[in-house]
Amino acid sequence: MDAPKSEKIFNALESFRIELPSWGFANTGTRFGKFIQPAAATTTDEKFSDAGQVHLLTGVCPTVALHVLWDCPDGLRSTDDIRTFADHYGVLPGSINPNLFQDQEYKYGSFGNPDPAIRQRALQHTKDSIEIARRLHCRDISMWFADGSNYPGTANIRQRKQWFTEGLQESHRALSPGQRLLIEYKPFEPAFYHTDIADWGMSLLLSRAAGPQAKVLVDTGHHYAAQNIEQIVAWLLSEDMLGGFHFNDRRYADDDLTLGSIDPYQVFRIFHEIRYCEWETGKRADIAYMIDQSHNLKGKIEAMIQTVTMAQELFSKAALVDGRQLAAAQKNCDLVRAESLLQDAFATDVRPTIQEWRESKGLPSNPLEAFRQSGYLERITKERAARNSRNVSSYA
Numbered sequence: 001m002d003a004p005k006s007e008k009i010f011n012a013l014e015s016f017r018i019e020l021p022s023w024g025f026a027n028t029g030t031r032f033g034k035f036i037q038p039a040a041a042t043t044t045d046e047k048f049s050d051a052g053q054v055h056l057l058t059g060v061c062p063t064v065a066l067h068v069l070w071d072c073p074d075g076l077r078s079t080d081d082i083r084t085f086a087d088h089y090g091v092l093p094g095s096i097n098p099n100l101f102q103d104q105e106y107k108y109g110s111f112g113n114p115d116p117a118i119r120q121r122a123l124q125h126t127k128d129s130i131e132i133a134r135r136l137h138c139r140d141i142s143m144w145f146a147d148g149s150n151y152p153g154t155a156n157i158r159q160r161k162q163w164f165t166e167g168l169q170e171s172h173r174a175l176s177p178g179q180r181l182l183i184e185y186k187p188f189e190p191a192f193y194h195t196d197i198a199d200w201g202m203s204l205l206l207s208r209a210a211g212p213q214a215k216v217l218v219d220t221g222h223h224y225a226a227q228n229i230e231q232i233v234a235w236l237l238s239e240d241m242l243g244g245f246h247f248n249d250r251r252y253a254d255d256d257l258t259l260g261s262i263d264p265y266q267v268f269r270i271f272h273e274i275r276y277c278e279w280e281t282g283k284r285a286d287i288a289y290m291i292d293q294s295h296n297l298k299g300k301i302e303a304m305i306q307t308v309t310m311a312q313e314l315f316s317k318a319a320l321v322d323g324r325q326l327a328a329a330q331k332n333c334d335l336v337r338a339e340s341l342l343q344d345a346f347a348t349d350v351r352p353t354i355q356e357w358r359e360s361k362g363l364p365s366n367p368l369e370a371f372r373q374s375g376y377l378e379r380i381t382k383e384r385a386a387r388n389s390r391n392v393s394s395y396a
């Protein structure tokens, strides 16, 4: 690879950071059952430990996203423990995810529940989550709602939209100046008729209504199969409303597979739209890159390292597209030239350069191999196996 290209990749990697999900280290399953992994993390301590390993080996994952119900069992009082884990394992708490879908009360919804007492409870949990974030110096509160209905006629869709608007506005009022409310959308599941925040347009309208610190969160798995996600990304960028990503891959629905395992070109195209916008505006887009994966068969830590390294590869490839040449080709309607600029970048083997970058940082050139050699997996398997064999719960 020539020097200018390597330099582009080095520069891109220098600024690229991606957040790990605590729940990606825990045992999960499908609705048909769970295959328990002996090494999976059960406690918040163990999740930080595993995230710390991924960061140690990759150097690009300094934060871990927390799910309040699963990781802060004592609510606000858990923050002291979390600070201890962060110090001990060298990864900081990142985005804070309230949980408004698991408790029995939320059977008919949270912010959209017809019962005002339950809406109030959901709001209180959100405010507590914002307070947890404040105490831990976390910037983002990520809101995902399972709210919706399963049969036509059973929910007042407009009324629920209004309740969502009010709930989000009130949540927004609880934010500190630097904090953000990220609003995630998802077309279906667990609701199979209507979902209250089903797509990016709904998320955008609600974010706008909530206030200036609310932005849209794009989970790559939360779209219908043929949807053009990079166009959504481009529109949100141009509206300055893209807050962050939950990265994963999928073949059918919200499959939460490792990134780029099914369609790496899709992720490349998303990164390309971001880089192209950054090139045009001369400004870095303020986006939180986060992982949201939870496959139940691959080893949790290996799967996470795979996703992180894949993200670096696809981000590096996107950095190779020459903005100036692309803009000229688009202007001249030189279709083949324009498309080739993307295809050539995507086809470039960036791995040797990424290895050089890692070495220049004193990191292992192959994090997955380094993990396999480290003995960490053997150690935690021994420590956790007995407890895990008795534990069939998902996530937490």
Ligand code: RM4
Residues within 6 Å of the ligand: 097, 144, 184, 186, 219, 246, 254, 292
């Ligand atoms: C949802 C959504 C949320 C995640 C939960 C566990 O489908 O992706 O971001 O927190 O799953």
Ligand code: MN
Residues within 6 Å of the ligand: 144, 184, 219, 246, 292
């Ligand atoms: Mn998500």
Ligand code: MN
Residues within 6 Å of the ligand: 219, 221, 222, 254, 292
């Ligand atoms: Mn999801």
